[in-house]
Amino acid sequence: MKRSELYEKVWSAPMTRLAKQLGISDVGLAKACRRHDVPAPPRGYWAKLAAGHKPPRTPLPNPKLDVEVHFTTLDPNQLARQRAIESRRAELLSTSDASAKERAPIVFATDLKGAHPLVGATRRYCDRLPRLIERAKRNWGKSRIDTKPEDRPPPEQHGRYHLIHQGCLDINASLASMDWILRFHATLLRSLSDGGMKIVRLENTEATYARHRSGPAIEMRLGDETFSLKFSEGYRRIRLFPAEVAEKRKESSWASEYETKPSGNFTFSIQGTEYQASKTWQGTHEKLQGLLDEIVRTALLLPALQMRLRKERKASEADQQRAAEARAREQRRSEAHAEQLKQAFLMMEADARVQQLKSFLDRLEQRADDLQPPYDDRLKIWLKVVRNELAARNPVDEILSRCVAVPSWTTWPPAWWPIDIKLDIVD
Numbered sequence: 001m002k003r004s005e006l007y008e009k010v011w012s013a014p015m016t017r018l019a020k021q022l023g024i025s026d027v028g029l030a031k032a033c034r035r036h037d038v039p040a041p042p043r044g045y046w047a048k049l050a051a052g053h054k055p056p057r058t059p060l061p062n063p064k065l066d067v068e069v070h071f072t073t074l075d076p077n078q079l080a081r082q083r084a085i086e087s088r089r090a091e092l093l094s095t096s097d098a099s100a101k102e103r104a105p106i107v108f109a110t111d112l113k114g115a116h117p118l119v120g121a122t123r124r125y126c127d128r129l130p131r132l133i134e135r136a137k138r139n140w141g142k143s144r145i146d147t148k149p150e151d152r153p154p155p156e157q158h159g160r161y162h163l164i165h166q167g168c169l170d171i172n173a174s175l176a177s178m179d180w181i182l183r184f185h186a187t188l189l190r191s192l193s194d195g196g197m198k199i200v201r202l203e204n205t206e207a208t209y210a211r212h213r214s215g216p217a218i219e220m221r222l223g224d225e226t227f228s229l230k231f232s233e234g235y236r237r238i239r240l241f242p243a244e245v246a247e248k249r250k251e252s253s254w255a256s257e258y259e260t261k262p263s264g265n266f267t268f269s270i271q272g273t274e275y276q277a278s279k280t281w282q283g284t285h286e287k288l289q290g291l292l293d294e295i296v297r298t299a300l301l302l303p304a305l306q307m308r309l310r311k312e313r314k315a316s317e318a319d320q321q322r323a324a325e326a327r328a329r330e331q332r333r334s335e336a337h338a339e340q341l342k343q344a345f346l347m348m349e350a351d352a353r354v355q356q357l358k359s360f361l362d363r364l365e366q367r368a369d370d371l372q373p374p375y376d377d378r379l380k381i382w383l384k385v386v387r388n389e390l391a392a393r394n395p396v397d398e399i400l401s402r403c404v405a406v407p408s409w410t411t412w413p414p415a416w417w418p419i420d421i422k423l424d425i426v427d
Helices: 003-010 015-022 026-035 045-050 076-095 097-102 117-138 175-194 242-251 285-290 292-370 375-392 395-404
Strands: 160-162 171-173 198-202 217-222 225-239 258-272 279-283
Touching (some): 015 026, 175 292, 279 292
Antiparallel strands (some): 160 171
């Protein structure tokens, strides 16, 4: 649809409802709006509208730039599979309520004492980050060759830092939120370890759950089941006041009228290796902290779900293989039946030609006595040779033999043989 059309739709219905109408996720719709600079209603807009107020719309920037907006729609089969997986996960969660009550309630960590080694290593690195960032700013534009990897700050985007330093957790967030994020991980990893999970960090080349990554992998393991843990903070675009834009453009003429900052909304995901036994949670730090018990329960149940999905997938693949083989057999049988009809027509045509040939040879034989010697004897001998050859190499017999026999490299019955007829004859 056109950019202007998307703008009208976004301001006519909530994002979640509109996303369902378009057949995409609400996250995908929000990304499309940001990508094409389409403003969305702020928080509380629909509540004010329902209360009878008329809150103003944010104007569409550059309305003349009415380009086509393309969405990545969700495959219906994939949606069905995802709903089935969600149903199984909910089933497992409901059956685990009794065992969940037996576990001690989760107490959110107030400090990092006794935290998992990965949390401690991440804390020590984060303590160094302000100095590393300040040093990098002072040395901006200089060569990085003489800088040790451990003295370089991590990649930064929209005020968030992706911690890829050795020994750190897989976190992409702002430093302002890092204290709570580390306490969240300390609580989570302690609970997972108490439940029998092993938490390890693998470098990019060692990661087993993804083929293409730009950083390390934090994996959660139970037996042979492996999952990745990933935590990130979102960002939002903020329109600056005219005075702020003017101030920025004194330093740089190409400065944007928008500024991107960390949003304070977080995403924590547990991703299965290849069987879609995964789960993602999103929200503010208050919401995620309130969901910790659910996150731990789900994490401890995902290995069983992944084993179940693997068995179901293998069974489904076996069913599909059998169905494909059955379709191939039916196709071969259909083609073989059509070929027998073709051979029957060829046999009929060959038989007609043989009868014509015999009649022709009889007529030639009647003319033999009318020929002068030695041609009369020669003709009789020639006729005998042709008749002998016809008897030995009758084309009708050759075609018939091909139909009722099989080549030496295969067995009887052939593909055209009816499946409801039992055959005791061995070729």
